[in-house]
Amino acid sequence: MSEHDAPIVSLRDVxxxxxxxxxxRAVDGVDLEVRRGEVLALVGESGxxxxxLIRSIIGLExxxxxxxxxxxxxxxxxxxxxxxxxxxxxxxxQDPTGALDPRHTIxxxxxxxxxxxxxxxxxxxxxxxxxxxxxxxxxxxxxRRFPHELSGGQRxxxxxxxxxxxxxxxxxxxxxxxxxxxxIRGEVLALMRSFVDDHGxxxxxxxxxxxxxxxIADRVAVMYLGRIVEVGPTEEVLAAPQHPxxxxxxxxxxxxxxLEQQILHGETPDPSRIPAGCRFHPRCPVVASGEAARLGIExxxxxxxxxxxxxxxxxxxxxxx
Amino acid sequence: MSVLELQGLSxxxxxxxxxxxxxxxxxxxxxxxDTVGLAGESGxxxxxIAAAVLRLLPTSARVEGRVLLGGEDVYAMKPGRLRAVRWTGAxxxxxxxxxxxxxxxxxxxxxxxxxxVHGLGDAATARRRAADLLERVGIPASRADRYPHQLSGGQRxxxxxxxxxxxxxxxxxADEPTTALDVMxxxxxxxxxxxxxxxxxxxxxxxxxxxxxxxSACRRLAVMYAGRIVETGPAEDVVRLPSHPYxxxxxxxxxxxxxxxxxxxxSGLPGDPPDPAALPSGCPFHPRCNRAVEACxxxxxxxxxxxxxxxxxxxxxxxx
Numbered sequence: 096m097s098e099h100d101a102p103i104v105s106l107r108d109v110x111x112x113x114x115x116x117x118x119x120r121a122v123d124g125v126d127l128e129v130r131r132g133e134v135l136a137l138v139g140e141s142g143x144x145x146x147x148l149i150r151s152i153i154g155l156e157x158x159x160x161x162x163x164x165x166x167x168x169x170x171x172x173x174x175x176x177x178x179x180x181x182x183x184x185x186x187x188x189q190d191p192t193g194a195l196d197p198r199h200t201i202x203x204x205x206x207x208x209x210x211x212x213x214x215x216x217x218x219x220x221x222x223x224x225x226x227x228x229x230x231x232x233x234x235x236x237x238x239r240r241f242p243h244e245l246s247g248g249q250r251x252x253x254x255x256x257x258x259x260x261x262x263x264x265x266x267x268x269x270x271x272x273x274x275x276x277x278x279i280r281g282e283v284l285a286l287m288r289s290f291v292d293d294h295g296x297x298x299x300x301x302x303x304x305x306x307x308x309x310x311i312a313d314r315v316a317v318m319y320l321g322r323i324v325e326v327g328p329t330e331e332v333l334a335a336p337q338h339p340x341x342x343x344x345x346x347x348x349x350x351x352x353x354l355e356q357q358i359l360h361g362e363t364p365d366p367s368r369i370p371a372g373c374r375f376h377p378r379c380p381v382v383a384s385g386e387a388a389r390l391g392i393e394x395x396x397x398x399x400x401x402x403x404x405x406x407x408x409x410x411x412x413x414x415x416x
Numbered sequence: 417m418s419v420l421e422l423q424g425l426s427x428x429x430x431x432x433x434x435x436x437x438x439x440x441x442x443x444x445x446x447x448x449x450d451t452v453g454l455a456g457e458s459g460x461x462x463x464x465i466a467a468a469v470l471r472l473l474p475t476s477a478r479v480e481g482r483v484l485l486g487g488e489d490v491y492a493m494k495p496g497r498l499r500a501v502r503w504t505g506a507x508x509x510x511x512x513x514x515x516x517x518x519x520x521x522x523x524x525x526x527x528x529x530x531x532x533v534h535g536l537g538d539a540a541t542a543r544r545r546a547a548d549l550l551e552r553v554g555i556p557a558s559r560a561d562r563y564p565h566q567l568s569g570g571q572r573x574x575x576x577x578x579x580x581x582x583x584x585x586x587x588x589x590a591d592e593p594t595t596a597l598d599v600m601x602x603x604x605x606x607x608x609x610x611x612x613x614x615x616x617x618x619x620x621x622x623x624x625x626x627x628x629x630x631x632s633a634c635r636r637l638a639v640m641y642a643g644r645i646v647e648t649g650p651a652e653d654v655v656r657l658p659s660h661p662y663x664x665x666x667x668x669x670x671x672x673x674x675x676x677x678x679x680x681x682x683s684g685l686p687g688d689p690p691d692p693a694a695l696p697s698g699c700p701f702h703p704r705c706n707r708a709v710e711a712c713x714x715x716x717x718x719x720x721x722x723x724x725x726x727x728x729x730x731x732x733x734x735x736x
Contacts, residue, residue, distance in 0.1 A: 140601075276457040279685075303599045347603035
């Protein structure tokens with residue numbers, strides 16, 4: 096494999112634990128690769144560990160075991176390597192209002208990262224270029240403004256501009272459009288996709304919005320209770336889902352009425368009490384309907400933790416079915 | 417008789433910077449057991465309408481037109497009558513369930529309070545009814561002594577629905593009831609609302625910016641832009657074959673999964689919603705419209721009926 100084909104981010108059996116006695120297994124054995132120049136959508140319910148997982152990629156969460164590499168360098172807790180890492184990997188958050196300092200101008204918001212990472216060049220020109228690339232044109236109209244003078248969509252663009260000003264290899268986006276109005280959503284997604292197509296950046300978008308995946312992602316990884324349960328090309332995962340959890344998620348998207356709705360009851364289960372066997376089995380429609388028993392796999396569902404197996408080229412799922 | 421009827425409703429906020437027209441002449445009718453969705457971006461006036469129905473607007477708001485709740489003019493009601501109509505005639509479920517519940521009171525007590533304040537029973541009756549309501553929204557009655565922080569977001573939203581149902585209203589107004597919720601929990605809450613509507617004949621006004629939610633939850637849809645309804649009709653038809661370019665843009669924002677036309681093609685709407693204090697001339701949507709013609713910058717056409725039960729405010733709509 097040439098260096099160009101090597102994944103930009105690779106996670107090997109990553110575990111992140113919280114709480115007393117590390118009893119909360121937020122990330123519980125994740126193997127995942129992010130390829131160069133792709134958008135990977137990481138989907139799942141609240142509390143499934145998807146945000147913790149991407150935070151571990153920039154060293155914001157200590158990894159209990161397993162390894163994370165970004166561009167061939169291991170992610171460690173060493174201050175110097177973290178600083179280098181945090182220039183190569185940028186993160187944007189769900190709520191653009193909370194992420195911007197209300198007393199700082201837009202210029203300051205974008206320039207801060209450039210200063211921290213001592214990016215050489217004319218600061219004003221770099222800021223203007225970053226704003227223009229994020230669709231805030233002409234940049235002179237924005238640099239002296241304050242966050243409250245901008246709309247929600249413009250604020251999210253400022254954050255994207257600030258992240259992209261550092262020319263990162265990877266952009267981690269946590270629910271990038273969830274707090275935005277419907278009309279602005281498409282614009283911001285198109286902007287993110289353009290950074291991938293025009294600048295070769297890789298994006299991991301954490302979301303519970305499968306429409307976002309259909310709109311911009313090359314691949315989809317589905318996470319449940321700390322584990323990736325299905326991953327593959329977007330068309331395949333969303334059109335021919337292999338895991339019953341993925342099927343349930345798809346069935347409740349309001350537009351996909353062709354599937355019979357499978358509303359899973361109860362809240363997302365508790366990562367401090369991960370069920371034995373397949374972690375999804377207590378909520379699994381295949382087990383509940385008796386289909387698993389008919390197929391003679393129910394004992395395995397209840398007793399054996401499934402691993403990801405290949406269902407089609409590049410498409411894997413962790414299910415005994 | 418309709419449960420709710422808005423006749424030429426206008427709401428203007430008086431501010432230091434001048435008058436800000438938030439709602440500009442809205443007509444809307446909801447029949448018994450009907451579900452109507454009100455869609456639009458932040459600032460289009462949809463939440464102002466929700467507040468106007470129960471006279472919950474700040475005193476700086478000037479209201480014109482009429483709001484009829486069960487045929488009775490809400491703005492002509494005496495304070496006592498208004499208090500009775502709030503919650504029994506219509507009740508509101510707001511978004512952000514954590515902020516609407518009192519953090520220091522048990523959830524059961526918060527439901528009981530709504531019942532007792534309206535004089536619908538003594539303490540024992542209220543307790544029984546609160547327990548029934550919790551079960552009705554899918555929360556075991558044994559959890560009545562929990563505090564809001566001990567519940568998940570979806571459960572808190574269910575408690576708010578239980579409180580709204582406490583006085584047996586004819587109309588439930590739900591303002592972004594599922595926006596802060598996860599997909600699966602959103603499906604659970606929508607399912608609950610549909611069940612309540614079916615079993616108890618509750619009329620609903622659903623307010624959200626997410627057209628896809630409205631399509632599945634509502635029979636009819638009204639799309640708002642800059643304080644006016646710009647399109648209305650049966651929900652499925654409006655979303656499938658929008659007449660107004662603004663509706664088309666909103667509908668396109670949420671792709672149909674599996675539809676090749678939206679694969680790798682996120683679609684949005686350039687520009688921002690107009691400032692209500694400085695609306696563009698002519699059709700307020702024309703600066704963002706991809707089908708605008710010269711006339712749009714000078715003339716603002718009202719709703720034109722294009723087919724039975726369907727209307728849109730656009731020059732491209734041929735009146736039927």
